[in-house]
Ligand SMILES: Nc1nc2c(ncn2[C@@H]2O[C@H](COP(=O)(O)OP(=O)(O)OP(=O)(O)O)[C@@H](O)[C@H]2O)c(=O)[nH]1
């Protein structure tokens with residue numbers, strides 16, 4: 001996986017990567033950060049029609065349902081390409097470009113690889129990809145030999161999401177007294193590829209924990225957790241969970257590096273901007289090419305195993321979290337809801353979670369009504 005990790009860094013820096021594949025090597029560049037110069041150099045080596053890889057979610061936002069995870073769009077067959085057209089196709093809110101510029105075809109291994117690399121790199125999941133013209137092969141190989149271009153096996157890159165959260169390493173720990181739970185200990189875990197770190201906050205005296213350990217899985221939300229953003233309920237849930245766990249005699253809060261339901265902070269801010277123009281929280285993510293919820297909870301299961309916990313009582317309103325732990329072999333014996341305040345800024349977000357993602361939030365809205373009438 002070493003080359004894959006390096007590829008992720010190159011892509012995040014706005015550099016292209018060569019994906020090697022028996023079906024034909026492809027040069028790949030994220031659409032995010034692409035400029036006219038990058039585009040011209042890629043098209044110069046291009047042997048056949050260039051293509052763009054987008055996700056099934058982006059295709060749905062463009063009004064086309066497809067099977068599988070990725071779609072390969074053959075570009076430029078009907079009209080000349082422009083950077084603006086590529087960007088509109090990748091993350092714009094008008095779907096006209098699809099009809100103008102692109103013919104969808106089935107995605108191959110290199111296409112899936114390109115898409116998975118973008119997602120793991122927390123970039124918008126859309127990439128410009130080109131096959132290499134015979135006359136340019138030598139130049140591309142020279143670039144690889146000189147270390148100016150990174151070459152990665154498409155198969156290894158395609159697998160980067162599956163392997164991403166295996167092999168957690170317990171790195172360091174310390175006692176951190178918290179305002180809501182003085183006897184707290186932070187344990188930091190790092191994913192084996194070094195890209196993400198997650199925290200387990202152990203609250204209270206472990207010897208006194210109930211046999212079904214009170215557990216909160218909390219996905220990072222910088223805006224809510226740290227700055228008390230009113231757009232969501234995360235900050236209040238976080239502090240409320242620490243206090244609740246402490247009041248129940250102790251337990252665990254796993255603070256997971258899954259900002260923005262797994263799409264990353266940069267994309268969450270983009271999604272917020274889209275919400276301000278009328279999209280709800282799920283549709284905004286779809287415009288950017290993401291699914292309703294991109295989080296994977298294997299990392300949480302691995303942390304619980306490392307902490308020797310296999311039976312829990314969860315603090316959550318999210319049915320997916322319970323399902324994911326149960327599928328990972330953790331016994332979930334009960335659930336307790338956890339609510340922040342409903343505000344004018346977060347009401348629409350909470351409604352979308354309840355109505356479209358099946359979160360149990362009735363009590364939050366009951367509290368809102370009683371506060372209003374009281
Ligand atoms: N993409 C996106 N992410 C958001 C938005 N608002 C909040 N988030 C993220 O959603 C996640 C919320 O995580 P959690 O607090 O674990 O909440 P949850 O999935 O609602 O589940 P419970 O709180 O356990 O009921 C965090 O990663 C936030 O950064 C939004 O509008 N768009």
Ligand SMILES: [Zn+2]
Pocket residue numbers: 221223224225232233234235
């Ligand atoms: Zn939040």
